[in-house]
Amino acid sequence: MDLPDEFSFINKIKPAKLKQSSCIIGIGDDAAVYRANSNKDQVVCVDTMCEEVHFSRKTMTPFDIGWKAVAVNISDIAAMGGKPLYYLVAIAVPNSWKEEELLNVYEGMAAIADKYNIDLIGGDTVSTKGSLVIAVTVIGELPTGKALLRSSAMPGDIVFTTGTLGNSAAGLEILLHQEENTYKSFEKELIVFHQRPVPQVEAGLILSSLNERVSLNDISDGLASECNEIAEASNVSIEIDEHALPISNALKNYSLDDQLNWVYYGGEEYQLVGTTSKQHYLQIEEKMKQANIQVTKIGTVKEKGEFPVMIRKDGRSLELKKLGYNHFREGEK
Numbered sequence: 001m002d003l004p005d006e007f008s009f010i011n012k013i014k015p016a017k018l019k020q021s022s023c024i025i026g027i028g029d030d031a032a033v034y035r036a037n038s039n040k041d042q043v044v045c046v047d048t049m050c051e052e053v054h055f056s057r058k059t060m061t062p063f064d065i066g067w068k069a070v071a072v073n074i075s076d077i078a079a080m081g082g083k084p085l086y087y088l089v090a091i092a093v094p095n096s097w098k099e100e101e102l103l104n105v106y107e108g109m110a111a112i113a114d115k116y117n118i119d120l121i122g123g124d125t126v127s128t129k130g131s132l133v134i135a136v137t138v139i140g141e142l143p144t145g146k147a148l149l150r151s152s153a154m155p156g157d158i159v160f161t162t163g164t165l166g167n168s169a170a171g172l173e174i175l176l177h178q179e180e181n182t183y184k185s186f187e188k189e190l191i192v193f194h195q196r197p198v199p200q201v202e203a204g205l206i207l208s209s210l211n212e213r214v215s216l217n218d219i220s221d222g223l224a225s226e227c228n229e230i231a232e233a234s235n236v237s238i239e240i241d242e243h244a245l246p247i248s249n250a251l252k253n254y255s256l257d258d259q260l261n262w263v264y265y266g267g268e269e270y271q272l273v274g275t276t277s278k279q280h281y282l283q284i285e286e287k288m289k290q291a292n293i294q295v296t297k298i299g300t301v302k303e304k305g306e307f308p309v310m311i312r313k314d315g316r317s318l319e320l321k322k323l324g325y326n327h328f329r330e331g332e333k
């Protein structure tokens with residue numbers, strides 16, 4: 001592979017100008033938004049999962065694979081503040097997969113689709129000489145002009161995140177390196193975060209319903225990568241307060257180094273990270289509390305400085321590099 005990372009590849013293929021005036025946001029955010037009529041904007045995304053890259057027979061059951069393939073896309077709709085409505089599934093099947101296993105994949109999809117009230121409306125099925133590939137497209141909507149963009153952060157904003165962080169990467173580590181019959185109960189908890197992520201639709205809808213400026217991203221590639229994307233898109237710097245990061249009790253069984261490594265660079269969390277003004281954050285805290293959703297202040301937005309993202313710890317500031325999962329570099333580690 002002669003590409004440094006997928007982000008520079010995406011930049012190269014991004015059209016300089018869009019032809020359709022109904023497109024509000026194209027390439028460059030969690031999902032695309034276009035205006036189909038005058039009171040709703042449509043929000044659309046597609047993410048792909050590949051065997052041996054996103055899952056293996058060891059890490060996920062067929063049901064988990066289906067659940068997660070839909071969950072990660074619902075998560076991108078949530079990261080725009082949208083409500084998911086429909087999904088389409090394109091699947092490339094190698095002959096090593098049995099029909100019963102594929103039906104289990106679709107049962108996993110149907111289970112999460114039922115939870116969020118979304119309908120399967122189409123897709124595509126082909127054979128492949130490689131391994132299993134599933135690409136899910138989700139279509140959603142939000143009130144006109146209310147999409148929550150990565151580019152909306154401003155100096156003085158509070159940086160917040162939903163839920164607790166680092167759990168999925170810890171779960172993956174356990175799945176890859178431990179025998180199933182040795183799992184302790186906290187290890188089983190972490191594994192569930194990896195196999196059955198829960199997209200933060202309700203949190204996204206609360207954030208888009210409040211009529212205030214919010215920048216938002218979902219955490220697929222790790223906090224470091226997602227904060228760097230917000231900082232770059234908004235032309236600001238972000239400072240994360242390391243002592244404020246929300247860590248689950250299950251994750252606290254590991255060394256602080258492991259915890260932080262997973263939080264910053266692990267990814268596959270599908271929690272939301274965003275920024276908003278101090279005043280509006282108080283309102284968000286209140287609404288999230290009423291909805292029983294954990295939200296934590298983890299930092300502040302600054303004028304653009306030397307680094308896009310910094311970590312503040314023990315009175316010092318350090319750069320938080322845009323490291324994390326890189327599709328074109330993983331084999332080299």
Ligand SMILES: Nc1ncnc2c1ncn2[C@@H]1O[C@H](COP(=O)(O)OP(=O)(O)OP(=O)(O)O)[C@@H](O)[C@H]1O
Nearest residue numbers: 010013026027028029030031032047072076220221
């Ligand atoms: N091959 C491609 N062709 C056209 N647009 C693309 C392609 N790959 C990504 N994009 C666009 O680039 C932007 C960033 O995509 P990316 O996949 O990094 O976001 P994400 O879905 O939030 O992250 P992740 O895939 O890690 O969950 C989005 O607007 C996406 O639609």
Ligand SMILES: Cc1ncc(C[n+]2csc(CCOP(=O)(O)O)c2C)c(N)n1
Nearest residue numbers: 052053054055056059220266267268325
């Ligand atoms: C078997 C196995 N090995 C490694 C990983 C880790 N992994 C794969 S893709 C990805 C980033 C998110 O993907 P994307 O950027 O496509 O949304 C991560 C952290 C895994 N899940 N399963």
Ligand SMILES: [Mg+2]
Nearest residue numbers: 030076218220
């Ligand atoms: Mg995203």
Ligand SMILES: [Mg+2]
Nearest residue numbers: 030046047048
């Ligand atoms: Mg994507």
Ligand SMILES: [Mg+2]
Nearest residue numbers: 047072076220
């Ligand atoms: Mg995504």
